[in-house]
Amino acid sequence: MASWNSVEMEIAYQVLGWLAFFSWSFSFYPQVILNFKRKSVVGLNFDFLVLNLTKHSSYLIYNAGLFFSKAIQRQYHNKYGHDQMIPVAPSDVAFSMHAVTLTVLTLFQVLMYDRGNQKVSKTCISITSIIWLSALVCVIVAWPKHSWLWLVSVFNTIQVVMTAIKYTPQAFMNCRRKSTVGWSIGNILLDLTGSLLNFVQMALQSIDQDSWVNFYGNIGKTLLSLESMFFDLLFITQHYLLYPNKKEESNPTCIEK
Known part of the structure; x- marks a missing residue:
């Protein structure tokens, strides 16, 4: 089993992992x-929201x-080498559990609060199905051969694809409304911070192990950070540069959709 070469690096x-966890986890609360x-x-x-839950x-x-x-760990070591560390930290698991819980909570808010004439699109339902x-x-397919590493890698690929897809409806909605009212910028700023910390965390492990397997052995985590940073910067541009300081009207249901 691989171990850290530097206590300081570990x-x-x-x-950094737990700082990323708190940044990413807290990013759900401004919207709630x-x-x-x-x-x-x-x-x-x-x-x-629906795509985010799948992700x-x-x-x-x-x-x-x-x-x-x-x-699954044995299969990972057989594929990438027994001297490689498992690229998933406790903070990654904690974040995922928290993210699912808060996304479900936000979906409950959709059921409870005023939603105007908004609804889940047929395209979203089709993609999710x-x-x-x-x-x-x-x-x-994986069950008979116990191809568990391949199977969880499939779910990793799904989350990468969903990360690329999930932000697109919100970005287009902001563009169509010429407003980011109702979409929390605090969520985006914290998400960007978490993505940056996550990327630096992976770099530290790679430097300590003198190997970049950490990046391509967990390509999903790598792409998650890069995709999130891209869309976060897009939303920051929309909020502060393209549609700044647009005041919400007294009746939120009157906002142009």
Whole structure:
């Protein structure tokens, strides 16, 4: 089993991991609080929420599987080498569990609060259905041969794809409304911080091990950080440069959709 070469690097890795966990985890709360204060979810794209739940559920399956399952860890070492460290930290598992919980909570807010005429699109429903049916097929294929590493890698791939897709409806919605009212910028700033910390954390492990397997052995985590940073910068541009300081009207349901 691989071990750390530097105690300082290991401590920095764990500290950065938990800082990323708190940044990413806290990023869910500004939107929940904003919804609660407004008693409205108008301006929050429902497709984003549904796709986000699929994304985080898939990421939880991957992180929990690789972190807890000895069988999957053995298959990982057989593929990438027994001198390589498992690229999933406790903070990754904790974040995934928290993300699923908060996304479900936000979906409950959609059911409770004013949502205007917004609804989940047929395209989103189709994409989500195809993703989970495909995942079920992969489970059936992997089961006889116990191809567990391949199976959790499928879920890792799903979360990468969903990360690329999930932000698109919200970005287009902001563009169409010429406003980011109802979409919390606090969420984006914390998400960007978490993504940067996560990327630096992976770099530290690679430097300590003198190997870049950590990046391509967990390509999903690498792409997650890069994709999140790209979209976070896009939303920051929309909020502060393209559609700045647009005041919400007294009745949030009157906002142009």
